[in-house]
Amino acid sequence: MKQAITAKDVAKLAGVSQSSVSRVFFDGAKVSEKTRAKIMAAAEQLGYRPNEFARSLITNRTRIIGMVMKGVQNPFYPQVLKQFATAFKEEGYSILYVHTNNDEIEAEDVETLLNYNVAGVIITDAAMASTVEKQFEVNKIPVVFFNRKLNTDEFYSVCCNNVDAGRKIAEFLINKGATDMAYITGDEKTSTSRERQRGFQEILDQRKIAYRQFASDYTYNGGYQTAMQIIGKESLPAAFFVANDIMALGVLDALKNSGIKIPEDTKVIGFDNIDMASWPAYQLTTWEQPIEKMVETTVAYLLNEIAEYTGLAEVVEVDGSLIERFTT
Amino acid sequence: MKQAITAKDVAKLAGVSQSSVSRVFFDGAKVSEKTRAKIMAAAEQLGYRPNEFARSLITNRTRIIGMVMKGVQNPFYPQVLKQFATAFKEEGYSILYVHTNNDEIEAEDVETLLNYNVAGVIITDAAMASTVEKQFEVNKIPVVFFNRKLNTDEFYSVCCNNVDAGRKIAEFLINKGATDMAYITGDEKTSTSRERQRGFQEILDQRKIAYRQFASDYTYNGGYQTAMQIIGKESLPAAFFVANDIMALGVLDALKNSGIKIPEDTKVIGFDNIDMASWPAYQLTTWEQPIEKMVETTVAYLLNEIAEYTGLAEVVEVDGSLIERFTT
Numbered sequence A, B: 001m002k003q004a005i006t007a008k009d010v011a012k013l014a015g016v017s018q019s020s021v022s023r024v025f026f027d028g029a030k031v032s033e034k035t036r037a038k039i040m041a042a043a044e045q046l047g048y049r050p051n052e053f054a055r056s057l058i059t060n061r062t063r064i065i066g067m068v069m070k071g072v073q074n075p076f077y078p079q080v081l082k083q084f085a086t087a088f089k090e091e092g093y094s095i096l097y098v099h100t101n102n103d104e105i106e107a108e109d110v111e112t113l114l115n116y117n118v119a120g121v122i123i124t125d126a127a128m129a130s131t132v133e134k135q136f137e138v139n140k141i142p143v144v145f146f147n148r149k150l151n152t153d154e155f156y157s158v159c160c161n162n163v164d165a166g167r168k169i170a171e172f173l174i175n176k177g178a179t180d181m182a183y184i185t186g187d188e189k190t191s192t193s194r195e196r197q198r199g200f201q202e203i204l205d206q207r208k209i210a211y212r213q214f215a216s217d218y219t220y221n222g223g224y225q226t227a228m229q230i231i232g233k234e235s236l237p238a239a240f241f242v243a244n245d246i247m248a249l250g251v252l253d254a255l256k257n258s259g260i261k262i263p264e265d266t267k268v269i270g271f272d273n274i275d276m277a278s279w280p281a282y283q284l285t286t287w288e289q290p291i292e293k294m295v296e297t298t299v300a301y302l303l304n305e306i307a308e309y310t311g312l313a314e315v316v317e318v319d320g321s322l323i324e325r326f327t328t
Helices: A007-014 A018-027 A033-046 A052-059 A076-090 A107-113 A130-138 A160-176 A189-205 A222-232 A245-257 A289-309 B007-014 B020-029 B032-046 B054-061 B075-091 B109-115 B130-138 B162-175 B191-206 B220-233 B247-256 B291-307
Strands: A064-069 A094-099 A121-123 A144-147 A158-162 A182-186 A210-214 A239-242 A268-271 A285-289 A315-316 A321-323 B064-069 B094-099 B120-123 B145-146 B156-160 B180-184 B209-216 B239-242 B267-269 B285-286 B315-318 B321-325
Touching: A007 A018, A007 A064, A007 A289, A018 A033, A033 B315, A064 A107, A076 A094, A076 A239, A076 B075, A076 B094, A094 A107, A094 A121, A094 B075, A107 A130, A121 B291, A130 B032, A130 B209, A144 A289, A158 A160, A158 A189, A158 A289, A160 A189, A160 A268, A160 A285, A160 A321, A160 B075, A182 A189, A182 A222, A189 A210, A189 B032, A189 B239, A189 B267, A222 A321, A245 A268, A289 A315, B007 B032, B032 B075, B064 B109, B075 B291, B109 B130, B120 B291, B145 B291, B156 B162, B156 B191, B156 B291, B162 B191, B162 B209, B162 B267, B162 B321, B180 B220, B209 B220, B209 B291, B220 B247, B239 B247, B247 B267, B285 B315, B291 B315
Parallel strands: A064 A094, A064 A121, A121 A144, A144 A158, A158 A315, A182 A210, A182 A239, A239 A268, B064 B094, B064 B120, B120 B145, B145 B156, B156 B315, B180 B209, B180 B239, B239 B267
Antiparallel strands: A094 B094, A285 A321, B285 B321
């Protein structure tokens, strides 16, 4: 076990009180020049490094943002992680990365976040029980749901305007001449999948265009398998709206493997605009999520709440945009 | 700013010394039953939660592992991050995720790791100056280079046996009848790219088989551009060994886009066995990195060094294996 140098050691060598050492390193409160000089000399001699933990005990806050994530297999999330890490680094904050294996945040993950007294929490692709939310609220720790919208007004969440995107995608495919359409869902427990579907179906219903829906799971393999089942059993729809890109790539591969030509025989549109969507093998038409704007909004909210906690709950929806490539 | 409840508050309410509170919550050292009861009642009443920071000041250690990463665009690394987060969670450790934008760890990243008094550090795709290494050594913080081997014996590093893999890949392609071959490098500053090349070239030299080398950068776009340049200017080699999978997918797409048939006109083999390598659009033959074994080795080393610091420096190479698919 390490024997780290503490403020106590510095105080002893300098012949001053421990609170004087604290004042010099953490508070910025006044100490006499003579005391300060003695403390700095002792700190120098001992190699004393005041750490964040010590700082947090005195200031009662940390510079750690907890980031809860599940699906790193979907390239959208590593991209999000990178952008948050970069943005928070500029503000002097670090990321505590919490990988959760379940749809819902596990009790031990919450324990970890509370134990480290994080300054804020970002939850991407996981759900959280209301009782859990209370624990953060009591501790005045702001929480943001990123790319998720919950069925309650208790949370602050930042996402793309998914209903509107679904509508625009329907209109786009109608303009391309598609006469019957299929929606391949993501995980149906998620707001993203449900809202994209809602906007999409709303327009098709208005325009009396045939609509089918197939359940899938937001993964490449899920998209591939779902498309293979449709090809085997159903008539081919004129166009597919697939709830995210990684799944749309699976759908494309299944269609191509079955000798179906895109965009001649059917059309495919995804959601996210991950890097791979632009690869020559795919050239997927998709809906771009405005990640930068979404990250910016989240960071601004958390920094405000850290400065002065208000517990503000709100849903912020940011507009994305259609990226047309060769699958439509 | 939050007013968290501290051990001092508990001590005051319970009418005992602060060190008694510390003993109850952190040390496990003896206090009388009567004192313990008073402290627990006060803690309960105040909602006191002893946090990791307080714990760390008393035990002089934390349960945070710093993880330094650059290339999250390469799906190999999110996979590695997930496995480390899962393995360390089981041991009660959390991951501080540090995204670095440079090839070399930046001074502020090192500051962060030292400020949080991390228990250990894992560095994946970044380099570190010797002077920086000293800072960790002085603080008895064990460091592991994961998937990197440095030109010094000062570090502990865990990687795949890259030289041997390069040799086996050469033999495999020779057995497939390839008579002249090209190696597309990753970032040439990395040991992984250089060692894969060394083993590969060694066998080709022995067997007097023509060898060419093209510099690239471990990214999809790099692989795509490098292949396009070769197609435009050079005769097509009988086989490509591409230093990682994500770049090999770029090479495959460039070849296919140019009407070149795989594996008839030329063959391609990658390295890593990322999920995408098995997708029907690619079906890439590759060398599987034994991630699980590599993660296990790294975790075991760090836990040992955390329990008792020895500063052991060693290179651990784990054997991978060839995964044959349809590009060879």
